[in-house]
Amino acid sequence: MQSQALNNPLIHWLQPVGVRLKRAVDRNPSLRLAVLGLLNGAASLLLLSPAITLVSASMAAVWLYGHIQGPLDWFAAEVLCALALVAGWVTLQQYLTQPKCPEGVALNECDSPQIFGMLERRVTHFHIPAQDDVVLTDEAKLDIHLVPKHAFPFGHKHILAIGSPLLFFLSQDLFRLALAGAAAAHAQRQRGLRGWIIRCCGDWPQLIDALQSRPSIATRLFVPLLQNLDALNETLGHELRMELQQDSSRWISEQTDEQQAEQLLASQVLADLYLRHQYWPMIMKAADRCPTPVVKPFSHFELLLEKTLNQETANRWLLQAQTCSSDNGELRDLLAGLGLERLVWSGLPEQSASTKLLGSDSLKALDNDWQTRIQPEWDEHHSRFQHDLKRLNQLKQQHAERALHGESALRYIRLAEQLLDADEIGKACQSICDSNRSDAVLNFACGRQLIASGHAEAGCEALQRAAELDRAFARRAHAIINEQNRAWLREDVVNRKARA
Numbered sequence: 418m419q420s421q422a423l424n425n426p427l428i429h430w431l432q433p434v435g436v437r438l439k440r441a442v443d444r445n446p447s448l449r450l451a452v453l454g455l456l457n458g459a460a461s462l463l464l465l466s467p468a469i470t471l472v473s474a475s476m477a478a479v480w481l482y483g484h485i486q487g488p489l490d491w492f493a494a495e496v497l498c499a500l501a502l503v504a505g506w507v508t509l510q511q512y513l514t515q516p517k518c519p520e521g522v523a524l525n526e527c528d529s530p531q532i533f534g535m536l537e538r539r540v541t542h543f544h545i546p547a548q549d550d551v552v553l554t555d556e557a558k559l560d561i562h563l564v565p566k567h568a569f570p571f572g573h574k575h576i577l578a579i580g581s582p583l584l585f586f587l588s589q590d591l592f593r594l595a596l597a598g599a600a601a602a603h604a605q606r607q608r609g610l611r612g613w614i615i616r617c618c619g620d621w622p623q624l625i626d627a628l629q630s631r632p633s634i635a636t637r638l639f640v641p642l643l644q645n646l647d648a649l650n651e652t653l654g655h656e657l658r659m660e661l662q663q664d665s666s667r668w669i670s671e672q673t674d675e676q677q678a679e680q681l682l683a684s685q686v687l688a689d690l691y692l693r694h695q696y697w698p699m700i701m702k703a704a705d706r707c708p709t710p711v712v713k714p715f716s717h718f719e720l721l722l723e724k725t726l727n728q729e730t731a732n733r734w735l736l737q738a739q740t741c742s743s744d745n746g747e748l749r750d751l752l753a754g755l756g757l758e759r760l761v762w763s764g765l766p767e768q769s770a771s772t773k774l775l776g777s778d779s780l781k782a783l784d785n786d787w788q789t790r791i792q793p794e795w796d797e798h799h800s801r802f803q804h805d806l807k808r809l810n811q812l813k814q815q816h817a818e819r820a821l822h823g824e825s826a827l828r829y830i831r832l833a834e835q836l837l838d839a840d841e842i843g844k845a846c847q848s849i850c851d852s853n854r855s856d857a858v859l860n861f862a863c864g865r866q867l868i869a870s871g872h873a874e875a876g877c878e879a880l881q882r883a884a885e886l887d888r889a890f891a892r893r894a895h896a897i898i899n900e901q902n903r904a905w906l907r908e909d910v911v912n913r914k915a916r917a
Contacts, residue, residue: 446656449653449656450610450611450614450657452653453614453618453650453653453654453657454610454613454614456646456649456650457613457614457617457618457646457650460570460617460621460642460643460646461570461617463639463642464511464568464569464570464624464639465569465570467504467505467507467508467511467635468504468508468511468569470500470501470504471501471504471505471508474497474498474500474501474504475497475501477497478494478497478498478501481493481494481497482494506634507634507635507638510568510631510633510634510635511567511568511569511635512567512568512569513567513631514567514568514624514627514628514631514633514635515566515567515627516564516565516568516623516624516626516627517564517623517626517627518550518552518562518564518574518576519552519554519562519564519576519578520552520554520555520786520790521552521553521554521555521578521783521786522552522553522779522782522783522786523550523551523552523553524551524552524553524579524779528775528776528778528779529551529774529775529776529779531773531774532551532579532774533551535593535596536548536551536577536596539596539597539600540600542597542600543600543601543603543604544604545561545575545600545603545604545607546575546607547575548561548575548576548577549574549575549576550574550576550577551576551577551579552576552577552578552579553579553581553775553779553783554578554579554580554581555580555581555582555714555715555783555787556578556580556582556583556692557580557582557583557586557685557688557689557691557692558578558580558583558685558689559578559579559580559583559592559595559596559599559685560577560578560599561575561576561577561578561599561600561602561603562574562575562576562577562578563575563606563616563619563620564576564623565620565623565624565627568624568627568628568635568639570617570620573616575603577599580688581715581718581771581775581780581783582688582691582692582696582715582718583595583684583685583688584769584770584771584774584775585688585718585719585722585765585769585770585771586684586685586687586688586765586766586769587681587684587766587769587770588766588767588768588769588770589768589770589773589774591677591680591681591684591766591770592770592774594669594672594673594677594681595665595669595681595685597668597669597672598665598666598668598669598681599665601664601665601668602661602664602665602668605661605664606661611657611660614654614657615654615657615658615661617650618647618650618654618657618658621643621646621647621650622647624639624643625640625643625644625647628640628643659747659750659751659754662747662751663751663754663755666678666682666751666755667754667755669681670755670756675757678755679757679760679761680762680763682751682755682757682760683735683760683761683762683763684762686735686738686748686760687731687734687735687762690734690735690738691722691726691731691734694734695725695726696714696718696721696722696725699721699725700712700714701795701798704795704798704799704802705798705799705802705806707799708796708799709792709795710787710788710791710792710795711788713781713784714784714787715780715783715784715787716777716780716781716784718771718780719769719771719772722765723765726765728762728763728764731762732761732762735759735760735761735762736759739752739759739760802836805832805835805836806836808828808832809829809832809833809836809837812825812828812829812832813829813845816829816848816849816852820852820853821849821852822852822853822856822859823856826849826852826853826856826859827858827859827862829845829849830845830846830849830859830862830863830866833845833846833866834866834869839870839871840870842866842867842869842870843867843870843871843872843875846863846866846867846870846872846879847863847867847872847875849863850863850864850867850875850879854882855886856886857882857883857886857887857889857890858883858887860879860880860882860883860886861879861880861883861890861893861894863876863879864876864877864878864879864880864882864883864894864897865880865897867879868880868897868901873901876901877898877901880894880895880897880898881894881898
């Protein structure tokens with residue numbers, strides 16, 4: 418069947434046409450915008466088709482009932498009634514389907530009057546719709562969300578989502594600037610064809626999730642088509658998404674000095690990096706021993722932040738995010754679009770925006786909300802850790818009775834890496850190495866873990882042994898050994914300078 422498809426002359430003719438069309442769309446922003454407009458317009462019409470069918474079929478049936486002249490007219494009227502019923506049922510399902518709003522705690526004006534005062538001034542200045550809700554979230558973002566009220570291509574809730582962790586990285590002045598930037602970007606989404614396409618691109622994923630969580634006829638009708646459209650938007654709308662991300666930062670750069678704009682962007686990027694790399698792993702570590710989430714990650718956030726984050730580590734994370742990881746291409750594009758060479762963080766503010774703008778009750782409410790939402794993930798993490806710990810103890814006992822080899826030994830090393838401290842990891846890996854001196858795989862795995870846990874000399878010996886036993890490991894083993902030797906040389910130079 419595949420060979421027939423490959424030999425089909427129509428397929429061979431269409432392939433180069435498709436390639437040329439894709440190149441033309443990629444090179445011409447106006448053509449790409451027109452294609453996105455047609456695709457999203459067709460999807461909007463698709464979502465409205467049940468309601469249009471309901472109205473049209475109902476009106477036609479009513480008119481036909483007044484002009485019936487025979488059995489054929491009765492049959493046509495009954496068909497129209499049946500069509501109207503089906504369309505009405507699908508329309509009702511669309512109406513009952515409500516996408517989820519951002520998770521968090523709703524703020525009110527009594528608890529946070531300064532935030533609502535700032536927001537009211539921004540709404541008036543940028544002529545944007547008033548916000549339906551202000552939500553305090555557990556993310557490191559400040560954004561205005563458009564959430565469809567129902568599974569229709571119109572009617573949205575405007576929700577300001579304020580990331581509680583971000584407030585601890587910002588001063589009140591920087592928060593005011595960030596809020597103005599978010600309002601400016603939101604105003605751009607309300608205007609023109611570009612803004613409408615951006616709104617549609619944000620609607621489809623929310624509608625897909627909402628329809629899938631409520632299986633119905635509407636789900637079967639719309640989800641496959643919306644998924645294909647969302648994939649096309651993902652491919653063709655990359656430049657639009659980048660422009661949307663730059664709208665806020667570009668407005669901020671135009672309205673303030675470069676240093677303040679750079680500090681705001683650095684704080685936003687760093688807050689997200691800190692949560693992903695250090696804070697949430699540290700919080701979830703408590704799930705290893707504790708079966709219920711009793712930690713209060715937001716009430717204690719400022720204290721833990723001051724103890725666990727220093728300026729050197731923060732700037733190293735920022736440098737890695739801008740240069741090393743291929744996953745951060747959007748950040749590099751953003752910096753290039755703003756004309757910034759690199760981000761450097763100047764440190765935490767003397768008094769954070771959270772202290773001035775939020776009360777302790779808001780953070781406590783967010784703690785309780787987070788504990789409720791995280792319970793299933795917490796239970797899974799706790800159960801997995803207890804299972805791994807039990808398995809580690811079993812393997813440790815087996816190794817004490819009789820040396821482990823092969824897959825059992827590898828499993829022991831991996832579990833030791835996850836569950837033990839550096840000294841215990843070193844002892845476990847050294848013991849496995851001594852018992853398996855002729856196994857290249859185990860020597861290589863143990864050597865890497867020994868170096869990572871601070872036992873560099875023993876680790877280099879194990880890697881050298883693995884390279885001699887199996888030449889397939891030679892290149893990687895020698896690269897790690899050479900890197901370790903360079904680290905020793907750098908350390909020696911630093912020590913000599915210190916003594917001098």
